Amino acid sequence: MNDTQRIASQPKGMSLTESIINVLVGLLINITAQHLVFPLFGIYITWGQNLQIAGIFTVISIIRSYCLRRGFNAILMRKISNDFRD
8 A cells, every 4th residue: 555545545443433423423313303203104112112223223324334435445545546556
């Protein structure tokens, strides 16, 4: 990896941290939205059930966000590598 790639590349740990923070913010929004929106559709659940549903989607969201971040980072690194060779 050359210096340009090292500067442009986001470390995997930072990608995971960013994904988790992003998803936790989304979790708070989601829990509130579910509590307000579900009754409009005749869905009545307890706070515990609301947290369980939100938790499942949170895990899925962390995985999705991390994979997309790493995928886009790989595309960027290939582009930088190709530009550097030219």
